[in-house]
Amino acid sequence: MTVPLYQAKAEFFKTLGHPARIRILELLAERDHAVHELLELIAIEPSNLSQQLAVLRRTSLVVSRREGGEVVYSVSVPEVRDLLLAARSILSGIIAAQGELGDELSVRRA
Secondary structure: OOOOHHHHHHHHHHHOOOHHHHHHHHHHHHOOEEHHHHHHHOOOOHHHHHHHHHHHHHOOOEEEEEEOOEEEEEEOOOHHHHHHHHHHHHHHHHHHHHHHHHHHHHHHHO
16 A cells, blocks of 8 residues: 655655754755764754654665775765755745744734
């Protein structure tokens, strides 16, 4: 039995539902990173980083490879960058609209 598209999308967005996974994807969308680099850039325990990378690997959003003694991660789907930029744009629009509503409410109180 096939999974309906809306259900697959919901599962996909659940994968993105952790701040550390979003930050990992943001960094990997810029360039490939070794694990030690990710640890330096994200305030997270090594075991938690490992867990979050495992989730992203299981969903095929990232891939890993060995380079010398290091494990290097990269985004496997280039469109992830577009998705992250779209999320930023959507959030900017929401914040701007809320700001305008707040401004309007402040004017009406006067």
